[in-house]
Each structure stands twice: as C-alpha cells, then as structure tokens.
Amino acid sequence: MSTFNDQAGLGDLTVTTDRIRGAMETVIEGKPEVVRLALTVLLAEGHLLVEDVPGVGKTMLAKALARSVDCDMRRVQFTPDLLPSDITGVSVFDQEKREFEFKPGAIFANIVVGDEINRASPKTQSALLECMAERQVTVDGTTYELSAPFMVIATQNPVEMEGTYPLPEAQRDRFMARVSMGYPAIDAELRMIGGHSAGSPLTDLTPVADARDLVRLADAVRRVHVSPAVARYAVDLVNATRRSPELRLGASPRATLHLVRASRAAAALDNRDYVLPDDLQTLAVSVLAHRLLPTADAQMARRTPEQIVADIVRQVPVPGAPAGQAPHAGQGRAVGAPQIVPAPPVPPAHQPYPGGVPHHNGGRPYPTQAPTAHEGYAPVPSDGRLGGTGSGAAR
Numbered sequence: 001m002s003t004f005n006d007q008a009g010l011g012d013l014t015v016t017t018d019r020i021r022g023a024m025e026t027v028i029e030g031k032p033e034v035v036r037l038a039l040t041v042l043l044a045e046g047h048l049l050v051e052d053v054p055g056v057g058k059t060m061l062a063k064a065l066a067r068s069v070d071c072d073m074r075r076v077q078f079t080p081d082l083l084p085s086d087i088t089g090v091s092v093f094d095q096e097k098r099e100f101e102f103k104p105g106a107i108f109a110n111i112v113v114g115d116e117i118n119r120a121s122p123k124t125q126s127a128l129l130e131c132m133a134e135r136q137v138t139v140d141g142t143t144y145e146l147s148a149p150f151m152v153i154a155t156q157n158p159v160e161m162e163g164t165y166p167l168p169e170a171q172r173d174r175f176m177a178r179v180s181m182g183y184p185a186i187d188a189e190l191r192m193i194g195g196h197s198a199g200s201p202l203t204d205l206t207p208v209a210d211a212r213d214l215v216r217l218a219d220a221v222r223r224v225h226v227s228p229a230v231a232r233y234a235v236d237l238v239n240a241t242r243r244s245p246e247l248r249l250g251a252s253p254r255a256t257l258h259l260v261r262a263s264r265a266a267a268a269l270d271n272r273d274y275v276l277p278d279d280l281q282t283l284a285v286s287v288l289a290h291r292l293l294p295t296a297d298a299q300m301a302r303r304t305p306e307q308i309v310a311d312i313v314r315q316v317p318v319p320g321a322p323a324g325q326a327p328h329a330g331q332g333r334a335v336g337a338p339q340i341v342p343a344p345p346v347p348p349a350h351q352p353y354p355g356g357v358p359h360h361n362g363g364r365p366y367p368t369q370a371p372t373a374h375e376g377y378a379p380v381p382s383d384g385r386l387g388g389t390g391s392g393a394a395r
Contacts, residue, residue: 013220014271017043019208020068027064027201028057030188036269037179037286038065038153042214043221043265046176046258047132047152049290056181058155062113063202065153069214070207071110072147078120080163084127088137089144102139107131110147110211114154118164125171128152132174149214169249169293176258177283178290217268224264225274229319233277234260237284240312241292246303249293259287277318285309 017039024035038061041048050058066073076087089105106112107128117125131137135146154175156167172178184192195201234256242250263279289305298308 013217013268016209016213016217017269020065023068023205023208024061024064026195027205028061029192029195030184031057031061031181034061034179034181037177040262040265040269040283041176042149042151043217043268044176044258044261045149045151045218045221046261047154047174049172049175049178050153050155050181051158051178051290052181053159054157056183058181059113059115060202061181062115062153062155064205066111066113067202067205068207069111069209069211071149071211071214072108073111073113074106074109075113075115076106077115078117078124080119080121082120082124084124085139087124087127088131088139091140100140102142102144104144105137107137108144108146110149110151110214112150112152114152116156117154118156118167120165122165122168125165125167129170129174147211149211149218169291173252173254173291175290176262177286179286221261221265221268223273224267226260226264227274227319230263230275230277230280231260233316233319234263234280236316237280237312238288240316241288241309244308244312246294246298246308247292247305248295249291251288251291255288255291259283262287281313284313 021032021035021039024038025032028035038048042065048062050061052058063075076082085105087105087107089103089108091100091102093099094101114128131146131150132152135148135150137144137146152175157164183189238251238253238256238259241247244250259280260275262283263275266279266283267273267275285306289309292305292308294303294305294308
C-alpha cells in the first residue's frame with residue numbers, strides 16, 4: 001500500500017498535522033472530531049463555518065487553530081455598523097505624495113477569524129464573497145492578490161435571530177464545511193474547569209508550524225489521487241441532493257469540488273495518497289448540509305438537511321457494489337485502490353441539544369409545496385432509490 005511516507009518530500013505531513021492537532025487539543029477539550037474537521041478544511045484550502053449556541057468554544061476553536069500556526073492572523077468582530085471597507089481596505093489620499101494610497105483591511109491575512117458573522121449587514125457580508133471564492137480583493141478598480149495560505153473561519157449563533165442577518169445562500173456556499181461544537185462530555189468539562197479556571201489556555205499556546213509548512217502540505221494534498229469511479233460517486237451524491245423531493249435547493253457544482261478536495265485532505269490525514277468512498281461518506285454531511293434548503297413539507301416533518309444528506313449517503317450506490325445495492329461505508333471498493341478499510345458509519349444529524357437546534361430561514365417564507373419536475377428538479381425513481389444517473393447522464 002502506497003503511503004505519504006513512501007514519497008520524498010511528503011513524509012512530514014502527518015507529523016506536522018499531529019503537532020497542530022496536539023496544540024489545538026490542549027485548548028479544545030474532548031472534541032477530536034471537530035479538530036480533525038478544522039484541519040481537513042485547512043489542508044484542503046477551504047473556509048470553515050462554526051455554527052453553535054453561545055459558550056461552547058466556537059471562537060476558541062478558531063483562535064486555537066490560528067495560533068497553532070505562525071502566520072498572519074486577524075480577528076474581526078462583525079457588528080451592524082461594520083463597513084465593507086473595514087474588511088477589504090480603503091484608498092486614502094496622501095497630501096504629501098499627492099496620490100491615493102491603499103490601506104489594506106482585515107482580510108489581508110493568512111487566517112481571518114470572523115466572529116458572529118451574521119451580525120454584520122448583507123452589504124458587509126458581501127465584501128467576503130470575492131475574497132473567499134477568488135482569493136483576491138478589488139478596491140477602486142484595482143485587484144490585490146491575497147497571500148497563501150488563506151482561510152476564513154467564521155462563527156455564528158443559529159438560534160439567536162434578534163439583530164442578525166442570516167447568511168445568504170451564495171455566502172454559505174463558499175464555506176467548504178460547517179461544524180457544530182456541541183456540549184462537552186462530563187469528563188471533558190471537568191478537565192476544562194481545571195485547565196481554564198486559572199486563565200486562558202490560549203496564552204500558553206505556541207505555534208508548531210508556519211505559513212510555508214501549510215503551503216507545502218496543501219500542495220501535497222492536491223496530489224492525492226481520485227479515481228474516476230470515486231469522482232463519479234461524488235457527483236452522484238451531489239446530484240442526489242438536487243433530485244431529492246425533500247429539498248428545494250440542492251448542492252452546487254462548487255459543493256462537488258469542495259467534497260472532493262476535503263476528501264483528499266482526509267485521505268492525507270490518514271496517510272493515504274488515494275481517496276476512498278468512505279472519505280466522501282464521512283464528510284458528506286459537514287460539506288453538503290449547510291448549502292441545502294428543505295421544502296416546507298420537510299420542515300413540517302422536522303427533517304433537517306443533515307438527516308436528508310445522511311439518508312442520501314445510505315441510498316446512493318457505492319462504486320464496486322453489486323448492481324441495485326447501496327452498501328454502507330467500508331463495503332465498496334475504489335477502482336485501482338486496495339481493499340477498503342471499514343470506516344465509522346455516516347453520523348446522524350448533529351443534535352447535541354435536547355430536541356436539536358432548528359435551522360431557520362431568516363424569516364423568509366418557505367414555499368407551500370415541493371417543486372415539481374418542470375421547475376428543474378427531477379422526480380425520484382419509482383423504486384425509491386436516489387442513486388440514479390440523473391437526466392442526461394450515462395452509466
């Protein structure tokens with residue numbers, strides 16, 4: 001089996017990520033899966049949305065990741081009076097030089113922590129669109145490139161609606177993954193009392209890597225192999241969200257790219273130079289759910305996007321499985337890859353609180369009925385499976 005340690009120049013990937021993970025876990029108690037997802041997004045050159053109730057460590061996670069790496073980090077507290085120029089920068093006229101001079105904004109950093117992003121106005125939120133998608137900023141007709149690595153880690157509270165502006169779909173689609181912290185286990189909370197009561201553990205956190213390390217690791221992740229069968233499986237998963245009768249907005253092509261890129265990073269963290277279907281299954285909920293809009297019927301049935309994506313993962317056939325079957329994680333076989341090692345099953349919808357945290361639509365009304373086929377959504381096949389090829393596709 002080929003591993004990163006077999007290839008010159010890539011052997012330090014797991015060593016470096018283990019150091020970053022260890023540094024973060026000195027601050028974030030009892031959340032190894034959350035730390036791993038944050039590292040996955042970092043290696044995949046994506047952006048992370050941390051969404052949860054107050055006081056569970058959203059900002060602490062973002063700052064722990066930023067301080068574990070010796071690179072330029074900026075923190076922006078999003079408020080209703082924040083202006084787009086505060087983020088992108090502004091041109092100021094210099095009286096002595098008799099010319100305009102550009103003053104860079106907070107976005108000109110390697111890691112940008114946006115705290116409570118949904119408290120800023122839509123106009124200010126839109127200042128992040130070009131930065132996150134194209135890694136550049138255009139001010140007064142001049143385009144400025146952002147230095148690599150570049151990552152936005154944003155936090156928001158999903159249950160507080162007073163004085164907030166829900167993120168539009170275009171903004172949410174630019175985040176590679178969404179993670180919820182959840183309440184800690186009892187033993188983790190007990191350790192937290194001892195470690196956090198004397199002071200903030202961030203004070204003693206020292207960088208264990210630098211920006212050059214992240215650029216090198218991201219280049220290694222881009223070389224992870226994705227077989228044609230696994231790539232087709234990613235497309236099938238995303239296509240299934242577009243044809244689901246429970247969703248009025250499916251995942252975009254950008255979601256497909258993000259799912260594959262995140263799977264490459266997950267494979268690298270497991271010391272593999274190829275992607276397995278298990279990687280896609282494990283990341284599907286985190287990468288796809290925050291982009292989806294359920295129908296009114298699904299909302300009334302208390303069906304969350306996380307539950308819908310988990311059902312889709314269980315129904316879409318895995319590459320190499322017998323025809324007509326959709327085995328669980330670990331039962332498929334990637335073309336050109338060795339035997340698949342079983343992975344943990346796809347997690348259910350994240351509900352760390354009694355009854356779960358309902359997702360809202362920002363006060364906008366949902367449609368009274370699900371879209372029909374002529375509105376751009378193909379109906380589900382009569383056998384009930386969502387793993388079909390879709391309109392115009394060929395097996």
